[in-house]
Amino acid sequence: MIGGFLDYSPGDSFLHRLNPLAKIFLSLMLCVSCFVTDSLYFCLFMILLDLAMAAWAGISGRAMAMLEALVKLSALLFLIQVFFIREGNVILLLPMDIRVTDKGALFSLLMALRLIGATMPLALMLSITRMNDLSNVLVGTLGIPYKYAFSLTTAIRFIPVFTAAMAGIIEAQTARGVSFDTRNIFTKIGLIFPLCVPLLVTSVRKIEGAAISAELRGFNLRKRESGYKNYPIRAADIGVFLFAVTVAVLGVIVP
Amino acid sequence: MILFDNVSYSAGGTKIIKGVSFEIRRGDFTALIGANGAGKSTLARLCNGLLKPTSGTVRTGGFDTASAKTSRIAKFTGFLFQDPDRQICKNSVRDEIRFSLECVMEDRDEIEMRCERAIREFSFDGEREPFTMSRGERQRLVLASVLAAEPELLILDEPTTGLDYRECMYIMDCISAINRKGATVLMISHDMEIVQDFAKDAMVLNDGMLLAHGRTKEIIRDRELLARASLLPPQITDLALVLGEGYESVVTVGDMVSAVKERSGSKR
Amino acid sequence: MIRISGLSFRYRGGSEEALKEIDLTVRRGDFLGIIGSSGAGKTTLLHAINGIVPHHFRGEFYGSVEVDGSDTVENRPEDLARKVGSVRQDFESQMVSSVVEDEILFGLENFSVPRDDIEHRIADALDKTGIANLRERNIATLSGGQKQKVAIAAIIALMPEILILDEPTGELDPKSSRQIFRLLKELNEKHGITVVVVEQKIMLLCEFADSLAVMDRGRIILEGPVREVLKSSREMESAGVNCPRVVTLADRLREERLYDGPAPVSISEAEAMVRSITG
Ligand SMILES: Nc1ncnc2c1ncn2[C@@H]1O[C@H](COP(=O)(O)OP(=O)(O)OP(=O)(O)O)[C@@H](O)[C@H]1O
Ligand SMILES: Nc1ncnc2c1ncn2[C@@H]1O[C@H](COP(=O)(O)OP(=O)(O)OP(=O)(O)O)[C@@H](O)[C@H]1O
Ligand SMILES: [Mg+2]
Ligand SMILES: [Mg+2]
Numbered sequence: 001m002i003g004g005f006l007d008y009s010p011g012d013s014f015l016h017r018l019n020p021l022a023k024i025f026l027s028l029m030l031c032v033s034c035f036v037t038d039s040l041y042f043c044l045f046m047i048l049l050d051l052a053m054a055a056w057a058g059i060s061g062r063a064m065a066m067l068e069a070l071v072k073l074s075a076l077l078f079l080i081q082v083f084f085i086r087e088g089n090v091i092l093l094l095p096m097d098i099r100v101t102d103k104g105a106l107f108s109l110l111m112a113l114r115l116i117g118a119t120m121p122l123a124l125m126l127s128i129t130r131m132n133d134l135s136n137v138l139v140g141t142l143g144i145p146y147k148y149a150f151s152l153t154t155a156i157r158f159i160p161v162f163t164a165a166m167a168g169i170i171e172a173q174t175a176r177g178v179s180f181d182t183r184n185i186f187t188k189i190g191l192i193f194p195l196c197v198p199l200l201v202t203s204v205r206k207i208e209g210a211a212i213s214a215e216l217r218g219f220n221l222r223k224r225e226s227g228y229k230n231y232p233i234r235a236a237d238i239g240v241f242l243f244a245v246t247v248a249v250l251g252v253i254v255p
Numbered sequence: 256m257i258l259f260d261n262v263s264y265s266a267g268g269t270k271i272i273k274g275v276s277f278e279i280r281r282g283d284f285t286a287l288i289g290a291n292g293a294g295k296s297t298l299a300r301l302c303n304g305l306l307k308p309t310s311g312t313v314r315t316g317g318f319d320t321a322s323a324k325t326s327r328i329a330k331f332t333g334f335l336f337q338d339p340d341r342q343i344c345k346n347s348v349r350d351e352i353r354f355s356l357e358c359v360m361e362d363r364d365e366i367e368m369r370c371e372r373a374i375r376e377f378s379f380d381g382e383r384e385p386f387t388m389s390r391g392e393r394q395r396l397v398l399a400s401v402l403a404a405e406p407e408l409l410i411l412d413e414p415t416t417g418l419d420y421r422e423c424m425y426i427m428d429c430i431s432a433i434n435r436k437g438a439t440v441l442m443i444s445h446d447m448e449i450v451q452d453f454a455k456d457a458m459v460l461n462d463g464m465l466l467a468h469g470r471t472k473e474i475i476r477d478r479e480l481l482a483r484a485s486l487l488p489p490q491i492t493d494l495a496l497v498l499g500e501g502y503e504s505v506v507t508v509g510d511m512v513s514a515v516k517e518r519s520g521s522k523r
Numbered sequence: 524m525i526r527i528s529g530l531s532f533r534y535r536g537g538s539e540e541a542l543k544e545i546d547l548t549v550r551r552g553d554f555l556g557i558i559g560s561s562g563a564g565k566t567t568l569l570h571a572i573n574g575i576v577p578h579h580f581r582g583e584f585y586g587s588v589e590v591d592g593s594d595t596v597e598n599r600p601e602d603l604a605r606k607v608g609s610v611r612q613d614f615e616s617q618m619v620s621s622v623v624e625d626e627i628l629f630g631l632e633n634f635s636v637p638r639d640d641i642e643h644r645i646a647d648a649l650d651k652t653g654i655a656n657l658r659e660r661n662i663a664t665l666s667g668g669q670k671q672k673v674a675i676a677a678i679i680a681l682m683p684e685i686l687i688l689d690e691p692t693g694e695l696d697p698k699s700s701r702q703i704f705r706l707l708k709e710l711n712e713k714h715g716i717t718v719v720v721v722e723q724k725i726m727l728l729c730e731f732a733d734s735l736a737v738m739d740r741g742r743i744i745l746e747g748p749v750r751e752v753l754k755s756s757r758e759m760e761s762a763g764v765n766c767p768r769v770v771t772l773a774d775r776l777r778e779e780r781l782y783d784g785p786a787p788v789s790i791s792e793a794e795a796m797v798r799s800i801t802g
Pocket of ligand 4: 389390391565566567612689
């Protein structure tokens with residue numbers, strides 16, 4: 001499932017019901033704290049926190065799938081990094097003067113965990129926030145100038161359109177007999193490559209179609225006040241803001 | 256050809272297919288009918304392994320779909336998606352049909368021959384850009400590229416949407432011909448007249464459960480069964496059912512004319 | 524309400540004209556059904572009414588299209604959009620939101636429908652199209668037919684003066700198809716909404732539409748009240764269109780000199796016809 005990660009997953013949990021602003025802020029702070037920290041344990045703790053929150057929002061399954069994908073990606077990152085850092089005590093010496101040092105291993109591990117810890121909260125936030133709510137608060141509450149918000153919200157609106165189109169096309173080609181279901185990642189990239197241009201053309205056509213339909217329903221008449229829903233900030237949201245700041249501060253001070 | 260053994264499938268925490276078992280034999284022509292959202296497309300995807308059952312087993316052409324690759328099953332299975340635009344990925348009609356063939360066969364000459372034949376038989380312009388064609392024309396293109404390979408198994412999700420009557424009949428005749436040559440057909444359709452005219456067997460799916468699996472001509476006269484699945488009998492059958500006694504064997508317009516003639520004759 | 528005169532249109536890069544000298548008048552409160560072979564130009568004709576042609580699809584445009592007295596070429600599509608609600612054939616790409624409720628809300632927000640109205644408009648539209656239970660669902664997880672109902676609900680909620688629908692029941696089951704046409708009829712009769720619908724299911728058109736237009740290769744070859752048009756079953760066949768089977772039945776009974784009345788368009792009328800013969 002390529003399209004699934006960013007799709008909204010409906011629910012009624014505490015996290016779902018938070019003000020979209022609180023959700024954005026929390027996920028940004030979680031993300032930032034992973035970037036600024038130098039502690040492996042802190043990073044690990046943050047990943048556990050992400051998983052716990054996912055469980056709370058009832059999307060554990062998706063979080064685990066996401067974690068799996070990210071672990072694979074960061075393992076790759078780890079391998080690339082670990083051979084390039086040559087300072088510190090050698091803990092493993094391979095032929096051709098390739099060496100792995102303790103410092104290099106720790107640093108690469110930290111980078112890998114950071115990547116996971118920084119990506120998860122953003123992706124999870126998108127899973128429990130409706131695109132519509134997100135764009136509405138950007139325009140309505142944050143007061144982002146209409147002109148910029150217009151382009152941004154348009155882009156955000158079409159993310160699901162785009163990912164769904166992509167997933168659908170790959171599924172269709174598999175059914176036709178193209179071996180997208182191979183386990184060999186290189187074969188897979190080799191297969192996707194020649195399809196890239198047509199995939200793009202197809203997706204652009206779909207988006208064009210959506211743009212026409214949006215216009216037929218008065219998208220160009222939209223004003224800042226058009227948003228129907230209100231997004232009041234409640235006590236719970238303030239609590240979340242405070243929590244987010246605390247986490248970020250901890251990220252800086254934990255040794 | 257297709258064997259479902261107590262198959263269930265869940266997505267997003269909802270059970271969509273609920274313990275379905277059936278067998279479709281080689282050479283069968285089976286229609287899968289049911290209300291919107293009953294799970295027909297999901298069931299079709301389970302058949303060729305695009306989806307794997309949550310529990311139970313699906314065997315297609317002898318392969319267990321849980322372990323076999325979809326691309327392997329695709330070598331002998333033609334699959335038509337409900338939305339034709341999903342499949343189209345080339346910039347001309349000819350390339351699109353050729354690509355479909357290349358996925359399942361090797362022989363260059365054979366591919367060219369079949370490709371040109373499909374273009375001729377469906378009277379396409381081979382250079383036409385697929386996305387400037389009308390919806391019905393795109394539907395025909397996708398059908399042509401699935402049918403050109405003459406697969407052993409055809410899984411068709413609403414093949415006649417967007418086609419006019421004449422084209423419906425043409426397509427259905429093509430499918431019938433392939434079926435007579437020995438291919439197995441599983442066709443999802445909402446058009447009861449087409450189901451009645453072409454499918455020997457029918458399966459009724461409702462809310463993820465199989466309500467009935469049997470001869471089309473019997474299922475289509477079972478008003479109560481159809482009503483439970485949000486379906487209506489085809490028009491002439493409906494009329495025969497309303498008229499009741501004496502019209503039990505009426506299927507076609509011709510039957511109805513003779514039945515009416517007989518009864519008016521006996522009155523005079 | 525809609526006046527089309529001498530309309531011809533050729534898509535840029537198209538080899539032939541998609542529309543050829545179309546003349547068509549639709550009065551306020553009409554319910555017009557359009558049927559015809561695929562590629563006949565039905566979608567293009569609807570696009571000419573909602574302004575997508577020539578504003579989005581460029582090409583050679585001759586003749587004129589007037590909607591409610593103003594010319595579509597001179598009007599901006601978004602102004603036209605206030606009057607004309609369009610359900611497009613390619614509904615899969617019509618969706619702009621990820622959640623059903625937001626999809627319905629989208630147009631309502633854009634047209635600045637009063638806040639107090641919005642909730643009942645959403646509930647009503649979902650209810651009438653039979654998808655109230657899908658309100659919170661992610662659109663990507665819906666079945667084809669469910670998506671099509673969402674597309675219809677999103678336009679119905681706007682209550683436009685003119686509704687144009689392009690094969691709105693293409694992927695719907697028989698019961699839902701009838702439900703949608705009953706809904707269109709209700710909007711047409713109760714609220715005076717003008718309805719123009721392209722549809723391949725001739726039976727539905729015969730039962731619910733007032734008038735029928737048959738298109739073939741860019742032209743309107745037949746047009747008039749439903750029962751009048753049904754008399755020309757030969758011409759319809761040449762355009763790739765069939766008559767409902769009860770109409771064919773009536774024709775056959777006429778040939779057998781058993782029947783001499785008007786063609787039935789519904790099961791109950793057909794029943795009356797047969798009973799009148801057999802007593
Ligand atoms: N993630 C999900 N969560 C809840 N329900 C889902 C999910 N994914 C699919 N469904 C439901 O599963 C059902 C089966 O869908 P499917 O596409 O198989 O229906 P279908 O019979 O082909 O209908 P149609 O005639 O409209 O094409 C639908 O009711 C759909 O809403
Ligand atoms: N963007 C385009 N560029 C060039 N030609 C086009 C374009 N769109 C449609 N056409 C052509 O114009 C003609 C009319 O197309 P249109 O989509 O109006 O047909 P339709 O009657 O709606 O058919 P269907 O029943 O298949 O939807 C067709 O021959 C089609 O190939
Ligand atoms: Mg389906
Ligand atoms: Mg069309």
